[in-house]
Amino acid sequence: MNKMDSAGSGGEPVGNLGFVGGIVAVATIGGFLFGYDSGAVNGTQGGLRAAFGLSDSGLGFTVASLLIGCFIGAFFAGWLADRLGRRNVMRMAAILFTIGALLQGFAHDWLLFLPARLVGGMAVGAASVLSPAYISEIAPAHIRGRMSTVQQIMIITGLTAAFVVNYFLQQAAGNDSLRPFWAGIAAWRWMYLMQAIPAVVFLLALFVIPESPRFLVLMKREEEALAVLTRLFGAAAARPKLDEIRASFSADHRPRLADVKTPGGGGFLGIRPVVWAGIMLAAFQQFVGINIIFYYGETLWKLAGVSEAVALQRNIVSGVVSIAACFLTIAVIDRIGRKPILLIGSAGMAVTLFGMVFAFSQGSLGPTGELALPGNMGTLALIAANLYVIFFNFSWGPVMWVMLGEMFPNQIRGSALAVCGFVQWFSNWLITVSFPSMASGLGLTVSYTVYAVSAVISFFLVQRLINETRGRELEQMEG
Numbered sequence: 001m002n003k004m005d006s007a008g009s010g011g012e013p014v015g016n017l018g019f020v021g022g023i024v025a026v027a028t029i030g031g032f033l034f035g036y037d038s039g040a041v042n043g044t045q046g047g048l049r050a051a052f053g054l055s056d057s058g059l060g061f062t063v064a065s066l067l068i069g070c071f072i073g074a075f076f077a078g079w080l081a082d083r084l085g086r087r088n089v090m091r092m093a094a095i096l097f098t099i100g101a102l103l104q105g106f107a108h109d110w111l112l113f114l115p116a117r118l119v120g121g122m123a124v125g126a127a128s129v130l131s132p133a134y135i136s137e138i139a140p141a142h143i144r145g146r147m148s149t150v151q152q153i154m155i156i157t158g159l160t161a162a163f164v165v166n167y168f169l170q171q172a173a174g175n176d177s178l179r180p181f182w183a184g185i186a187a188w189r190w191m192y193l194m195q196a197i198p199a200v201v202f203l204l205a206l207f208v209i210p211e212s213p214r215f216l217v218l219m220k221r222e223e224e225a226l227a228v229l230t231r232l233f234g235a236a237a238a239r240p241k242l243d244e245i246r247a248s249f250s251a252d253h254r255p256r257l258a259d260v261k262t263p264g265g266g267g268f269l270g271i272r273p274v275v276w277a278g279i280m281l282a283a284f285q286q287f288v289g290i291n292i293i294f295y296y297g298e299t300l301w302k303l304a305g306v307s308e309a310v311a312l313q314r315n316i317v318s319g320v321v322s323i324a325a326c327f328l329t330i331a332v333i334d335r336i337g338r339k340p341i342l343l344i345g346s347a348g349m350a351v352t353l354f355g356m357v358f359a360f361s362q363g364s365l366g367p368t369g370e371l372a373l374p375g376n377m378g379t380l381a382l383i384a385a386n387l388y389v390i391f392f393n394f395s396w397g398p399v400m401w402v403m404l405g406e407m408f409p410n411q412i413r414g415s416a417l418a419v420c421g422f423v424q425w426f427s428n429w430l431i432t433v434s435f436p437s438m439a440s441g442l443g444l445t446v447s448y449t450v451y452a453v454s455a456v457i458s459f460f461l462v463q464r465l466i467n468e469t470r471g472r473e474l475e476q477m478e479g
Contacts, residue, residue, distance in 0.1 A: 030127035035158025047188025067429035069121020074421025077126035082414035097199035105193030136405035152398030160319025282424035289451030345395020353452035355384035
């Protein structure tokens with residue numbers, strides 16, 4: 001058991017960091033599954049085409065159908081979390097993860113595969129909003145940014161694990177994911193089935209962590225909340241913290257979706273400014289095109305003229321680089337704040353995306369329609385892509401989830417997360433489903449120009465809309 005300190009240098013409760021760390025370790029398994037399920041499709045696209053006879057647009061819709069489930073799951077998770085609890089909804093997500101993985105792996109009919117992918121997506125969407133929100137409601141303010149950033153590390157770890165597993169499955173199947181592998185099941189199907197293992201681990205681990213004390217106060221279960229707060233911060237700090245949390249809720253008001261509206265009217269479309277700030281973060285995290293590299297990394301690099309095996313290797317490199325960038329975020333986020341990191345990320349992504357635009361503009365189409373890059377331009381594209389991944393995973397990757405988990409007042413957090421989670425995943429779906437047609441019809445140059453311009457716009461939106469939250473207790477959030 002770690003030493004129980006009463007307060008940090010700023011007077012805030014420090015608490016039992018070992019207990020907090022254990023809770024974060026469990027909660028972020030949801031982030032791992034978020035990443036693993038999102039990345040598992042990489043390397044399976046040939047199998048999907050062969051099994052279901054998909055065209056480019058059909059493949060794009062099938063891949064992106066996960067995201068349809070995601071924005072449904074994210075929306076209802078925020079709403080359900082205010083009624084059933086953060087932990088219970090994460091348990092539901094773990095069950096859906098498992099069901100979706102098994103059905104995707106065994107489905108031999110597209111009409112079964114599609115709803116299975118939707119089910120998996122609902123689990124991803126729920127975990128994506130609830131894991132960081134739960135961590136924010138558990139962690140002390142002075143380390144909340146670092147603890148919430150672990151979620152992004154686990155997302156990227158999950159993505160990288162999917163890339164590594166898919167690569168070795170493809171290699172073990174004779175460098176062809178369409179060939180039968182264990183039990184006569186094609187290797188690309190095992191890429192989906194392997195998702196069930198961490199899903200079961202997540203479900204079991206959720207039975208050993210407590211419910212969020214803020215949810216318990218909301219439900220008038222104050223003795224339970226006090227017990228959790230005592231374990232988190234010690235007996236001396238628990239009672240004052242309970243009083244602060246209670247004061248942040250209206251005694252006669254239960255959270256509802258309408259809470260995202262400005263009280264008394266006003267504001268653009270009647271929505272609170274802080275919710276608009278969250279919507280902006282959610283949308284532009286996707287408009288910069290990051291998930292094109294993660295979801296279509298294999299296809300992207302094959303378009304750039306490399307083999308399937310080399311494309312999967314480059315996915316793994318991108319994942320490792322991403323994890324390293326997130327560790328840098330952990331080192332600085334509670335020192336320099338969230339807003340400066342977002343601004344650095346926007347500027348860096350804009351520069352590197354335009355570098356990729358230049359490299360792709362120098363390519364030419366081969367006899368079968370594939371894009372071929374001259375040697376130095378292929379190197380430039382690879383360097384720019386990895387620098388872009390570094391900037392994203394240092395900034396917008398983790399910081400958006402940190403901000404969404406902490407920027408909203410207690411009274412509206414579940415409702416605001418429902419709206420922003422829906423926007424984040426709907427934006428993800430729009431970008432993902434459009435990429436195959438954009439890449440084949442307009443080319444990578446035009447496609448990446450769109451993402452680069454979005455990065456430029458995001459810089460100015462952060463300057464205007466985002467207020468710093470570093471070091472502030474959740475009960476101090478306004479909006």
